[in-house]
Amino acid sequence: MKLYEAKQFNLPTIEGLSEKQIEVHLKLYEGYVKHTNLIREQIKELKEKGAPQYVIDELRRRYAFEFDGMRMHEYYFEQFEEGAKEATxxxxxxxxxxxxxxxxxxxxxxxxxxxxxxxxxxxxxxxxxxxxxxxxxxxxxxxxxxxxxxxxxxxxxxxxxxxxxxxxxxxxxxxxxxxxxxxxxxxxxx
Ligand SMILES: [Fe+2]
Missing domain, CATH: 3.55.40.20 (Iron/manganese superoxide dismutase, C-terminal domain)
Structure with a gap:
């Protein structure tokens, strides 16, 4: 299974958002990456163990929350990279x-x-x-x-x-x- 990896962002100092704010938020992002991987591993494991279908169903429903949590934060943090530039x-x-x-x-x-x-x-x-x-x-x-x-x-x-x-x-x-x-x-x- 190909796992996702937390990305590193080249963030400048952002006036109005403290380093601590960014740091706790990046940690949260890393949690989504971790759980995006974990859910898929868990589904595989539970299937092998013959877990009830509804247990797997609930994990599948949960997957979009974790995956989108990961991806949306990547869009968000990328937008702060290399300092503000005007729209053109x-x-x-x-x-x-x-x-x-x-x-x-x-x-x-x-x-x-x-x-x-x-x-x-x-x-x-x-x-x-x-x-x-x-x-x-x-x-x-x-x-x-x-x-x-x-x-x-x-x-x-x-x-x-x-x-x-x-x-x-x-x-x-x-x-x-x-x-x-x-x-x-x-x-x-x-
Ligand atoms: Fe967030």
Whole structure:
């Protein structure tokens, strides 16, 4: 079985997110990688032992939570690599066309971030129809749009900011994220 490995991110100092905040969050990411591997190993083992089907079924249901927890954090941390860069090119044009302007796109992200509950803001691209969407995925795995490609993922779980911000300051955390996103990374995914 090919196992997943936790990635290393080349993160700059992020003004507004402390080293401790990033450190605890990266540890959490590593937990998702570990459990993504572990679930598959466990399913194999339980099958060999003849465990009841429903035990395996529940692990299979759980898998998307761990896998998406791993992958979404990779999208998230990659976006902070090498410092903030302005949006340019096709990606900027596409979101500006859809939302009115790049500033309006950012305003739309903030509006979606107002969704109650934990989860992710996901900007995705529907390759099939050539459309961009900004949605909210609950937990890590609920509410993704089938077959779309993740362009930008913003973690709105409290663990992402509560070393540095209280829940009522969620908007300040989002502001920090938006100011530090390397839009070139996002644009390259597009
Ligand atoms: Fe997270």
């Amino acid at each position: 090119g096709d990606f900027k044009d596409a979101v500006s066309e859809k939302y009115g302007s790049f500033e309006d796109f950012i305003s739309h992200i903030k509006e979606v971030a107002g969704s109650r509950g934990i989860g992710w803001i996901v900007v995705s691209h529907d390759d099939k129809e050539g459309q961009i969407h900004t949605t909210f995925a609950a937990d890590h795995e609920l509410g993704h749009l089938a077959g779309t490609k993740v362009l930008c993922a913003i973690d709105m779980w409290e663990h992402a900011f509560m070393v540095d911000y209280v829940p009522a300051e969620k908007g300040n955390y989002l502001e920090t994220v938006l100011q530090n996103i390397n839009w070139e990374v996002v644009g390259n995914r597009y």
